[in-house]
Amino acid sequence: MCDLDGVVYRGETACEGAVEGLAVARSAGLPILFLTNNAARLPTEVADHLQALGVEAHPDEVLNSSQVAASYLRQHHPVPDGKQVLAVGGPGVAAALEDEGLSVVVPAQVVEQGGTQSVAAVVQGLGRNLGWADLAEATLAVSSGAYWVATNTDATLPLERGQAPGNGALVAAVAHATGRQPDLVTGKPHPPAFEIALQRLGLPAQDVLMIGDRLDTDIEGAGRAGLATALVLTGVHGRHDVAAAGASQQPDHIVETIVDLGAHWE
Ligand SMILES: [Mg+2]
Structure with a gap:
């Protein structure tokens, strides 16, 4: 390994x-x-x-x-029929959830379907194009009681020029807004x-x-x-x-x- x-x-x-x-x-x-x-x-x-x-x-x-999150969710915290998993992050997050056969929704679709009522779980991983609107949907779903999975909580992401915010920094934004911590972290x-x-x-x-x-x-x-x-x-x-x-x-x-x-x- x-x-x-x-x-x-x-x-x-x-x-x-x-x-x-x-x-x-x-x-x-x-x-x-x-x-x-x-x-x-x-x-x-x-x-x-x-x-x-x-x-x-x-x-x-x-x-x-992301694959660890998807597989672990399916095995240990199954999403009820008719419910969805909100994929927050880069394309790797949604792809991993779909590969496990989970019903996936992305933040823009949550807006279109009028809210987070059908979201049973949130999986949050890094995405370089992640913005406020994505974090807003994650925050709304987590506040409504969705099971919250963070793929990892690394504070920083190393770039050639130095340290940029890692997934942990973006998870911290949702934690600060909701007063909750992730229910599960899946990475090493x-x-x-x-x-x-x-x-x-x-x-x-x-x-x-x-x-x-x-x-x-x-x-x-x-x-x-x-x-x-x-x-x-x-x-x-x-x-x-x-x-x-x-x-x-x-x-x-x-x-x-x-x-x-x-x-x-x-
Ligand atoms: Mg390493």
């Missing part, structure tokens, strides 16, 4: 050791799942990006936090991400290694879910962060790049 940003790529560039390391894992016959908190991009877009970098990847091997480090990811792999936690670059999401969440963990030093956190982190964020392995894990697979 492999995180993407800071593990496989940074922007348009592959991380050192990632292409070779994942090729070694493939040739050893290991199933691979790319698990990302990015809710906005479609699995096909992510797979195309990986292929362009030279990493073999199929859309079925990509699981984003939260349990739904790992539950749905293990289902997709069809493997028990003890048979899976999570490769990540963040101690507070990838490593802590996977460790809590019972997976083995490896921190690669191609992304956000380094050895000094490990030294400063608490017991729940200690990785089982620390390697410079993914290719250094090859020794464990041979």
